[in-house]
Amino acid sequence: MSLTSADVLHIARLARISLTDAEVDRFAAQLSGILDHFAALAAVPTAGIEPTAHPLPLSNVMRADEVASSLPLGDVLLNAPEREDGYFRVRAVLE
Amino acid sequence: MSDLWRLTAHEAHEKLRAKEFTAVELTESVLARVDAVEPRVHAYITLTPELALEQAREADVRLASGTATPLTGIPVGVKDLIVTKGVRTTAASRILENFVPPYDSHVYEQVRRAGGVMIGKTNMDEFAMGSSTEHSAFGPSRNPWNLDLVPGGSSGGSAAAIAAGECLVSLGSDTGGSIRQPAALCGCVGLDPTYGRVSRYGIIAFGSSLDQVGPIGRDVEDVATMLDCIAGHDPRDSTTAPDPAPDYRHYLGRDVRGMKVGVPREYFVAGMEPGVKQAVETALKTLEELGCEIDTDFSLPSTEHALAVYYIIAPSEASANLARYDGVKYGFSDRTAGSMWENMEHTRAHGFGNEVKRRIMLGTYALSAGYYDAYYLKAQKVRTVINDEFAAAFQKYDVIVTPTAPTVAFPIGSKVDDPYAMYLNDVYTLPASVAGLPAINVPCGFSEGLPVGLQVVGNFFDEGRIIQVAHAYEQAAGFANRLPRL
Numbered sequence: 063m064s065l066t067s068a069d070v071l072h073i074a075r076l077a078r079i080s081l082t083d084a085e086v087d088r089f090a091a092q093l094s095g096i097l098d099h100f101a102a103l104a105a106v107p108t109a110g111i112e113p114t115a116h117p118l119p120l121s122n123v124m125r126a127d128e129v130a131s132s133l134p135l136g137d138v139l140l141n142a143p144e145r146e147d148g149y150f151r152v153r154a155v156l157e
Numbered sequence: 158m159s160d161l162w163r164l165t166a167h168e169a170h171e172k173l174r175a176k177e178f179t180a181v182e183l184t185e186s187v188l189a190r191v192d193a194v195e196p197r198v199h200a201y202i203t204l205t206p207e208l209a210l211e212q213a214r215e216a217d218v219r220l221a222s223g224t225a226t227p228l229t230g231i232p233v234g235v236k237d238l239i240v241t242k243g244v245r246t247t248a249a250s251r252i253l254e255n256f257v258p259p260y261d262s263h264v265y266e267q268v269r270r271a272g273g274v275m276i277g278k279t280n281m282d283e284f285a286m287g288s289s290t291e292h293s294a295f296g297p298s299r300n301p302w303n304l305d306l307v308p309g310g311s312s313g314g315s316a317a318a319i320a321a322g323e324c325l326v327s328l329g330s331d332t333g334g335s336i337r338q339p340a341a342l343c344g345c346v347g348l349d350p351t352y353g354r355v356s357r358y359g360i361i362a363f364g365s366s367l368d369q370v371g372p373i374g375r376d377v378e379d380v381a382t383m384l385d386c387i388a389g390h391d392p393r394d395s396t397t398a399p400d401p402a403p404d405y406r407h408y409l410g411r412d413v414r415g416m417k418v419g420v421p422r423e424y425f426v427a428g429m430e431p432g433v434k435q436a437v438e439t440a441l442k443t444l445e446e447l448g449c450e451i452d453t454d455f456s457l458p459s460t461e462h463a464l465a466v467y468y469i470i471a472p473s474e475a476s477a478n479l480a481r482y483d484g485v486k487y488g489f490s491d492r493t494a495g496s497m498w499e500n501m502e503h504t505r506a507h508g509f510g511n512e513v514k515r516r517i518m519l520g521t522y523a524l525s526a527g528y529y530d531a532y533y534l535k536a537q538k539v540r541t542v543i544n545d546e547f548a549a550a551f552q553k554y555d556v557i558v559t560p561t562a563p564t565v566a567f568p569i570g571s572k573v574d575d576p577y578a579m580y581l582n583d584v585y586t587l588p589a590s591v592a593g594l595p596a597i598n599v600p601c602g603f604s605e606g607l608p609v610g611l612q613v614v615g616n617f618f619d620e621g622r623i624i625q626v627a628h629a630y631e632q633a634a635g636f637a638n639r640l641p642r643l
Contacts, residue, residue: 070518077476077521078483079514080502092576093519099577100465100532106539113537114544116366116396117352117593117617123395137259141487152485153497 065094161186162322165638166231166379169325173220173230180216180230184209184274187232190322191276194643199298200308200318202237203245204277212274219272227382227406229272234318234327237278238285238361239370241265244275248361249283249293252482252489252508262359263394264328264370264387271386276324280314283510284479285335285363287311288582291573292512299569300343302607302641306566309339309582315373316343321643326374326383330360332367333467334562334586337598340373341561341610344600344639346380346627347373349586351618352593353398355384356391362478364471365396367590376637377599377628381405384620398618408625414448416626419554422453423460424585429563432604437560440601440611443633444558444626457550457557459543463588466543468580469523469536470591475513476520482508515576540591547592551616556626559585561598561610589614599627600636608639 065073070090074081081089135148144151161169161183169183188206195201209232216230235241238248240258247253261269268275282292290298290313298313300306301321308317312329316339319327329336331349340347348371355370362368372383388402420441425434445451484490484504491503509517523532550557562582572579589596594614601611611630615623631637 065522069522073518073522073525076525077517078480078498078501078505079509079517080499080506081514085514089515089518092515093522096468096519096577096580097522100469103462103465103469103535103539104531106459106462106535106542108535108538108542111538111541113534114540115537117544118396118398120353120396120398125392125395133259140259141256143484143487143490143492150486153492153500155497 065090065097159186159189162190163640164325165375166325166382167227169231170227174225180213180220180274181210183230184213184232187276187322187324194321195323197299197304197643198301198317198321198323199296200234200279200314200321200323201277202247202249202280202295202314205244205275208244209274209276216272216274226271228268228386231273231326232276232324233268233273234277234279234315234324235265235275236281236312236315236327236329238281238330239265239328240359240361241275241278244278246278246361249281249295250508250510250513251294254294254489256487260359263356263391265359267387268328279312279318279327282311282313283513284361284475285311285330285332286475286512286516288334288338288579289572290314291569292510294510297569300566301643302344302566305568307342307569309342309566311335312373313339316340316345316347319343319345319373319375320641322640326372326379328370328383329373330368330370331590332364332471333590334583336371336373337586337596337610337612338562338582340598342566342608344608345373345375346377346597346599347371348380348384348597348620349590349595350384350388350620351595353396354402354595354618354620355387356394356397358391358393364474365478366474367471377624377631378406378409380597381409381624403621405621405624408621409628411625411629412448413626413629416449416556417554418444418449418451419455419550419557420451420453421455421457421460421557421559423457424559428581429560430565430604433560433564433609436602436604436609437611440630440634441558444630447629447633452554455550457546457588459539459546460588462539463543463591464580464584466536466539466591467583467587468519469532470540472516472520473523473533474520476517476524479513479517512576543588544592547594555622557614559612559614561585561612565604565607565609585612593617595620595623597623597627599631600639601634602636
């Protein structure tokens with residue numbers, strides 16, 4: 063499996079990480095090398111085998127639908143890069 | 158009094174109860190040791206000496222009142238992805254360099270409830286992605302046995318702190334070997350519990366179907382004691398097992414005669430150092446002398462696929478978990494560029510280190526349109542194959558015993574630029590992680606002066622039995638609480 067620079071830029075865009083040209087080259091080589099080592103998986107017979115998402119037989123764990131306390135607003139906003147009137151301040155999403 | 162930091166937690170507990178010294182004196186001894194060795198070892202990202210002394214004073218009150226637990230007044234190191242209210246928690250990442258959590262994790266709450274004393278937050282690979290602690294944004298930790306070598310990772314700081322005497326017991330986390338491998342490389346005991354045995358409420362997420370918190374200590378008894386403190390159901394983590402945890406200390410000092418031990422041949426292949434092989438073979442003889450029935454004619458044929466399965470599933474889950482670091486609600490935020498998307502891309506480009514970027518990209522690729530079936534879904538199916546082989550093995554055996562890592566500690570800088578070579582360090586710890594099984598590392602000797610570790614893997618929720626085997630072995634072999642000259 064050989065990833066091109068265009069592949070790497072596409073993945074980086076999906077992951078929302080900007081890369082320098084040098085990083086694009088390095089990641090293309092490194093990720094291609096890692097994917098080559100994964101090729102052997104294709105040969106493992108898995109017809110009729112269910113995928114495992116999670117090791118335990120637990121699903122749809124529900125709690126009682128009861129009102130409980132949550133963190134005070136001030137604590138929640140404590141680490142905010144910018145805040146205003148009790149909200150997280152962000153850049154405009156639509157311009 | 159000056160050498161109190163050398164004690165195991167259970168020895169210290171006995172002496173605290175006998176009033177041979179106070180919790181404040183014990184904490185002062187550890188803090189003095191930290192002053193002496195931390196510049197060379199770098200086991201911690203953040204030290205909390207004033208908080209520790211305050212907690213130690215509270216412990217002394219509790220000791221005097223007769224309500225002490227085995228952890229009251231015991232100095233503890235806490236991996237820096239375990240959130241602690243009011244104490245900076247970074248996950249060894251620039252993106253969380255100034256993050257001060259507004260709440261406590263379940264495990265830290267439990268340690269505090271028991272009266273444990275936090276010395277500080279231990280160093281690690283960024284977001285627990287690594288096997289050497291070199292991927293910390295704050296610089297690598299060093300192996301106390303030889304400062305030119307890595308302590309392993311990702312919980313390298315938690316293991317190095319134990320070996321260097323900078324705490325008596327610590328908390329780490331294990332996704333693919335991150336407790337067991339550094340414990341092996343630093344000559345400590347480390348236990349990765351069954352997936353779901355310990356609450357992950359307040360643990361900074363990496364691979365959500367794999368992550369577990371667990372203890373590292375100087376001997377099996379200390380690790381059992383810490384597991385008693387943190388294990389059990391927590392309604393705030395819906396993946397915790399609902400059944401109550403047993404008393405793990407109850408499994409100490411019990412006979413292992415007749416215990417059926419499987420030794421899979423796939424764990425003794427090329428890439429293993431001769432000194433590691435020799436130490437593990439000697440350990441198997443010791444187990445045999447203790448009355449265990451060792452079966453080496455045993456195969457886990459899909460073992461070799463665990464590495465690919467893990468390095469597809471864990472990065473895939475990481476790519477989703479780390480999407481939250483977008484510079485909006487907390488963490489580093491680059492707001493210099495024009496648009497929101499550019500801000501986000503620059504925030505993540507500057508905030509994440511190379512290995513984290515690599516894994517996010519690997520996971521993003523494995524989950525992306527056109528590749529999902531070939532990578533992620535395929536890996537999940539092979540995961541089932543691996544699980545089924547373990548399930549069949551535990552029909553026959555009580556425990557499975559293997560080496561923990563193929564080599565002893567390696568030089569800092571020797572693998573950091575070769576990601577796949579670094580991933581190979583985890584080759585013996587990954588299969589149990591993929592299956593969600595509990596496993597413990599117990600020191601089993603030395604190769605050229607460096608510690609070698611033995612891994613004991615148990616069936617689901619059978620932590621008691623791996624503690625029993627590891628403790629019986631440890632008592633017979635005598636490698637517990639060996640500390641390097643530093």
